[in-house]
Amino acid sequence: MAEGVDQGGDSVASTMRTGDAPPMSSMMELLERCDDSQLLDLTNHYRQRLEEAIQEEVKNVAFVLAYEKYFSEQEYKQVIKRTKRGSRAAGSTLLLNLVTEKEPRVLKLIWKCFVKMHHLLPELKAMEEEGSDLIESFKNMKLSSELPTDLEGTSYSSTIVLCDTIKHLDLDSCSIQCEGLQWLKPILHKCQHLSLGDNDLGNSGVKLVSEALRNPDCKIQTLGLNSVGLTVSGAVDLASALSTNHTVTKLVLSGNKLGDSGVKLVSEALRNPDCKIQTLWLGSVGLTDSGAKDLVSTLSTKPSLTNLCLTHNSLTDLCVPALRRLIPTFPRLEQIR
Structure with a gap:
């Protein structure tokens, strides 16, 4: 002693x-x-x-x-x-x-x-x-395993915090808000496929995701943020995080009120060589012909793009020439819709 x-x-x-x-x-x-x-x-x-x-x-x-x-x-x-x-x-x-x-x-x-x-x-x-609940859950899980989608309460959130890698965390339409997402903050960066769509996260909730993207150990490859209440002001921080992230290859932002300004912020983030995004979904984001032209111009520096979704936006024949230019620009492009 x-x-x-x-x-x-x-x-x-x-x-x-x-x-x-x-x-x-x-x-x-x-x-x-x-x-x-x-x-x-x-x-x-x-x-x-x-x-x-x-x-x-x-x-x-x-x-x-x-x-x-x-x-x-x-x-x-x-x-x-x-x-x-x-x-x-x-x-x-x-x-x-x-x-x-x-x-x-x-x-x-x-x-x-x-x-x-x-x-x-x-x-x-x-x-x-x-602890009894935790250890029972822990016994049935391996590090780098798929997690159940009905993640509720602190038992699961306490257990998954022990995982090194989480293959899938699908929480679409689970009525999660920013406060609830705080419980998962320690593990967001560990998810390879993170889907948070159709939840009222708002800009504050997306900010937590942005912090995960900045984590040096971030493993997120697919990120689903469709219809989460993201606006232009929240897109500023998300774009900043995406510009330096080198793990995300698929990004879904459909159903958010981004408008031309928000889309421009996100697309400019893709210019950074560290950004590896290949699939980009921007359906129903309030994009106009003018914004589509800017988007095409910005994406012209990203030849690795393979999929682009622009459905249900306010687009007319005026943006068709710009979209057609994408075809020779992107040798790996598989789909535009």
Whole structure:
């Protein structure tokens, strides 16, 4: 044990070692299955609940971590000092800050330590019940697996946060709004095929998707954002993210009120060499003849385009010559509609 740590907590450490309260086996099993990055995701997911659970016993928890030599004497004293000066909530926040800074091996040991202390921290019992659901779902899933489309509640969102790659996440017409999408923010960039169409996400929700596109580890290849309430102002941020993204090959934006200005923003993003989009759907976006001409002009620098959808827009015969020029410009073009 770290020198200088109050010996009065020996009874706490002793109780934890005696096994009077059996460990939460489901959470233990889940911890064993986590690799380093998944463990950090799990910690971030449970962060607020851990802080709340630890508040009442923050001094004892800090003592046990020092007793087990996961905390240094200085770290232990920092938590005690913060608790005395501020409040138990402040001490709990500091304690979790120190925990998340630990190397993965130590972080996993601290998690197991928390699990063993569940008799001191009654609120962890709720996590045990959830842990049973999590581990059952985790058993039936492989990393890089297809997920069910009826993704609801925190059990699935908690489980999929542990995945490295998600092949398909299809949430079309699920009545999801920006607030609900926040739950999935940690995993959006991991989806190879992400479909969020026919949900009232608005510009704020699409902004979360844009953040996923900017993630260095982004794996999104197909992105469905049809009829999500995207407007010109939201298209600015999306276009910026697309301009530097090198994974998306299919983009569906049909059914959004983009108009000529919004379409121009998106099409200009395709000019960037990093952008790999081959299929672009812009049906029912309020595009006019003038906007179509600008679109063709901009896309002329993107010979890799294979599919372009412009159905149900306010187009007339005036834009036909411009569209015809696409044929010799795009050697790989398979379809315009």
